[in-house]
Amino acid sequence: MQIKQLARATGVDVETIRFYEKQGLWPEPARLANGYRDYAPLHLERLAFIRHCRALDIPLPDVRRLLEAIDAPRAACVDVEELVDAQLARVRARLQSMQALERQLLQLRSACSGEHAHQGCGILKELVAAAHGEACVCH
Template identity: 75%
Template sequence: MQIKELAAATGVDTETIRFYEKEGLLPQPARLANGYRSYEPVHLERLSFVRHCRALDIPLAEIKSLLGALDAPQEACGDVNHLIDGQLGKLRARLKSMKALEKQLLQLRSACNGEHPHLRCGILNELVAAAHGEACVCHHEKPAQGDSSS
């Protein structure tokens, strides 16, 4: 099959397929007499595997390790377990961070109820106060100088 067909079958655009080839995630396809790439079922399977891993937010370097594990089926899978444990740790840290952000936004939202002119909007006033280096309802303390997270 040609690259357009592989792209259609996997939902991966042609530029990404070429990038994955360049990065060694996909084996180089054979070339037809006209110079076109000729993809086999192994390319479809491997690209589908990579796409699924990307959907799980696994970085390309780690996908490369997983592909290496696939290519060495007799090896023990402890490294694969460790890799996924690492992904879970990163996800849990992001979830914790997102929960903290949600709490801050809820606190900020509570600063303004009802319809007011912008001049009296509690949310805008809190954001301006924080921009001036003052404590705001969502942080409860004065932000550190140069802190870009506020």
């Protein structure tokens, strides 16, 4: 299959497929007589795997390690477990950061209530004060 067909089948754009290919995430595809790459079912499977891993926000170097684990099926699964544990720790840290951001935004939101002109908006006053280096209700 040609790259456009591969892109359509996986939902991955052509430039991303080319990037993954340059990163060496799969074997070089065969070439047709006209020089076009001829992607095989293996490429489709690996690209779908990569896409799923990226949807889980797994960094590309870790995706490479997972692909290497697939290519060495008799190797111990400990590396894969550690990789997923590390990703889980990153996600948990981001969740904590997002929850702190939510609290800050809620505090900022509480600075303004009711309908009035922008000049009386507590949110805008707090943001402008922060821009001037003054304390803000959210920090």
